[in-house]
Each structure stands twice: as C-alpha cells, then as structure tokens.
Amino acid sequence: MSTQQFPVIGFIGAGNMATALAGGLLAQGWPAPRIWLSDQHLPQLQAHAERGCRTTADNAELVAAADIVVLAVKPQVMAAVLQPLAASVQARRPLIISIAAGLSVASLDAWLGGGQAIVRAMPNTPALVQTGAAGLFAADAVSHAHRQLAERVLSAVGLAIWVEQESLIDAVTAVSGSGPAYFFHLMEAMIAAGVQLGLGEREARALTLQTALGAAQMAITADVGPDELRRRVTSPKGTTEQALRVFQEADFTTLVARAMTACADRGAELAQELGAARHF
Known part of the structure; x- marks a missing residue:
C-alpha cells in the first residue's frame, strides 16, 4: 500500500x-x-x-x-x-x-x-x-x-x-471504560470464595479466569443474549439456581446499576472540574 x-x-x-x-x-x-x-x-x-x-x-x-x-x-x-x-x-x-x-x-x-x-x-x-x-x-x-x-x-x-x-x-465510561475493574473485582471475590471452599489459591484462580474467558467467548459468539445463556445453564432446583438466588436476594442488578451510575456521574463531574482550567 x-x-x-x-x-x-x-x-x-x-x-x-x-x-x-x-x-x-x-x-x-x-x-x-x-x-x-x-x-x-x-x-x-x-x-x-x-x-x-x-x-x-x-x-x-x-x-x-x-x-x-x-x-x-x-x-x-x-x-x-x-x-x-x-x-x-x-x-x-x-x-x-x-x-x-x-x-x-x-x-x-x-x-x-x-x-x-x-x-x-x-x-x-x-x-x-x-x-x-x-x-x-x-x-x-x-x-x-x-x-x-x-x-x-x-x-x-x-x-x-x-x-x-x-x-x-x-x-461508555461506566460500561466499558471502567468495566474491566468490575470483572476483576468479581474474579477476586470468586477466587477468595473458592479458597474458602477448600481449593488451593492457584486452582481457584485458574478455574475462575478460564471460566471468565469461556463465558465471555460464549456471549460473544452466541446467537442469543446473556439472559438466555444464563437460563440455559440454570437447571430448576440445581446448583446454579441456588447461587443466582443469593445474587437476586442481594438485589445484584440494582447494585450494578447504582455502581455504574456513580461512575457516569463522576465522569460528568470531572469534565466540569477539568474544564475549569480552560482559562488558567
């Protein structure tokens, strides 16, 4: 070229x-x-x-x-x-x-x-x-x-x-700009919980990271959304259903929305604060 x-x-x-x-x-x-x-x-x-x-x-x-x-x-x-x-x-x-x-x-x-x-x-x-x-x-x-x-x-x-x-x-900042940190935080929590359940730290880490990679790859390549993928791996009265029920009882969806709104609001605040330097 x-x-x-x-x-x-x-x-x-x-x-x-x-x-x-x-x-x-x-x-x-x-x-x-x-x-x-x-x-x-x-x-x-x-x-x-x-x-x-x-x-x-x-x-x-x-x-x-x-x-x-x-x-x-x-x-x-x-x-x-x-x-x-x-x-x-x-x-x-x-x-x-x-x-x-x-x-x-x-x-x-x-x-x-x-x-x-x-x-x-x-x-x-x-x-x-x-x-x-x-x-x-x-x-x-x-x-x-x-x-x-x-x-x-x-x-x-x-x-x-x-x-x-x-x-x-x-x-965008709330979804993807800061988004990697949300997933890293979830990974940290899953690794710690795996260790509490008896796994070694190395094993818990490897399983968590590979699972995150696999879930993301499935979501990217699937012809359905994450909601349907979640349903497909959630058997009635099964183990996954029990875990998701705990998330639901803690109002996980609302918590995520609150966190992302706080992120977006801070982005808007920064624009005002940093823009004030325009005429220094």
Missing part, C-alpha cells in the same frame, strides 16, 4: 494506551516511520524507536508532521500541554483524537484555539492485549473521512462504537 493510505499519526504521550494503539497499528501494517510519539520521559520512547517509529521530546515537532494527533497525556496536564501548541495546530489542522478521560470537546477546542476536528474517545485497558472496547464521539467539525480515520485507529486494538451525544461518553 502507498503511504497515502497511511497518514502520519502522532501520539502526544507514550504511556500504556498510546503504546497499545501504536502496537495495534503496526500489527495492521501501518508503516513504523509514519507513527510518531512524543514524551518528556525519554526512556518511554526507546522501545518505540527500536521498532522504527519516530520519537521526539518536542510536541511541536510532532504536530508539524502529523495528520492525526492522539492526545494521550493525563487530563490534569492537558491544558498546559495543548495551549503552547494552539498556533501549530491551527496551521496544520490535523484530526485530533483525545483518549483522556473527563475532558470535553469544548475544553480541548478552546485550548487549541477553536474550530478543530476533534474526536473524543474512551478506550479501555484490554486494548493492551488487543481486545479493547472504545466509545467515540465526533465534534461538528469532524468529517466522514475523519470518522473513518478515527475508527481505524481505535479498532486497531478492538471494538470501536460511535455515540452521537457527547454526554454518552460518560455512559
């Missing part, structure tokens, strides 16, 4: 998520010299340089070269990172993809001088093992071609789903 099919993509910040996305793009055949990464922590860049990617400690140098700029720094420092780049971004007009939690399109656009094509994305940590799930929202200035590019980048490490209202990014 020609290099025209591979725009120059630059990651400002070379942490775990940027590393995952860069790795996914490389695995899909994106030429390493057309992937740039910038970071103030130079050792963070070494592995990328060894793979043939372009690396720099100068964000302005990256912006001057990039057709797509992925914002992958911590939300708390985003304003300080972006404001010095506003003139360069205005001149270059790259597609901006933000993977920083809690930062609204309005705040990002203001820090960059206004009128930018910005896609706000919420990936999750399974992207590190190429099984991520991301929600994406496009600002008004984002074209159809920009949408295709953004989806191409995020789908390099898993599933990419568009939402048409920015407020729904908070719902």
Whole structure:
C-alpha cells in the first residue's frame, strides 16, 4: 500500500494506551516511520524507536508532521500541554483524537484555539492485549473521512462504537471504560470464595479466569443474549439456581446499576472540574 493510505499519526504521550494503539497499528501494517510519539520521559520512547517509529521530546515537532494527533497525556496536564501548541495546530489542522478521560470537546477546542476536528474517545485497558472496547464521539467539525480515520485507529486494538451525544461518553465510561475493574473485582471475590471452599489459591484462580474467558467467548459468539445463556445453564432446583438466588436476594442488578451510575456521574463531574482550567 502507498503511504497515502497511511497518514502520519502522532501520539502526544507514550504511556500504556498510546503504546497499545501504536502496537495495534503496526500489527495492521501501518508503516513504523509514519507513527510518531512524543514524551518528556525519554526512556518511554526507546522501545518505540527500536521498532522504527519516530520519537521526539518536542510536541511541536510532532504536530508539524502529523495528520492525526492522539492526545494521550493525563487530563490534569492537558491544558498546559495543548495551549503552547494552539498556533501549530491551527496551521496544520490535523484530526485530533483525545483518549483522556473527563475532558470535553469544548475544553480541548478552546485550548487549541477553536474550530478543530476533534474526536473524543474512551478506550479501555484490554486494548493492551488487543481486545479493547472504545466509545467515540465526533465534534461538528469532524468529517466522514475523519470518522473513518478515527475508527481505524481505535479498532486497531478492538471494538470501536460511535455515540452521537457527547454526554454518552460518560455512559461508555461506566460500561466499558471502567468495566474491566468490575470483572476483576468479581474474579477476586470468586477466587477468595473458592479458597474458602477448600481449593488451593492457584486452582481457584485458574478455574475462575478460564471460566471468565469461556463465558465471555460464549456471549460473544452466541446467537442469543446473556439472559438466555444464563437460563440455559440454570437447571430448576440445581446448583446454579441456588447461587443466582443469593445474587437476586442481594438485589445484584440494582447494585450494578447504582455502581455504574456513580461512575457516569463522576465522569460528568470531572469534565466540569477539568474544564475549569480552560482559562488558567
């Protein structure tokens, strides 16, 4: 393929998520010299340089070269990172993809001088093992071609789903952004309970993790929903029914809904708190 099919993509910040996305793009055949990464922590860049990617400690140098700029720094420092780049971004007009939690399109656009094509994305940590799930929202200035590019980048490490209202990014955060932690917590509890029932920690852990993997694979490949799969493994008066009855008595469904609502609410609060730095 020609290099025209591979725009120059630059990651400002070379942490775990940027590393995952860069790795996914490389695995899909994106030429390493057309992937740039910038970071103030130079050792963070070494592995990328060894793979043939372009690396720099100068964000302005990256912006001057990039057709797509992925914002992958911590939300708390985003304003300080972006404001010095506003003139360069205005001149270059790259597609901006933000993977920083809690930062609204309005705040990002203001820090960059206004009128930018910005896609706000919420990936999750399974992207590190190429099984991520991301929600994406496009600002008004984002074209159809920009949408295709953004989806191409995020789908390099898993599933990419568009939402048409920015407020729904908070719902994405509650479902998939923070979702891995819910499953990890359930795994912890199952392992601990298995040990209490007499299994060794190693055996309880192996059985729990394989069961989680198997259940997810069944749910992904089945032609019915998780509700029907649950019914199919729940025999009347059987062992599974007894376990599920305890969950029901504890109002498990309501508990999950409360937890996810708290997560979404906090996402909205963060957007307000972090956006207040717009004019510092």
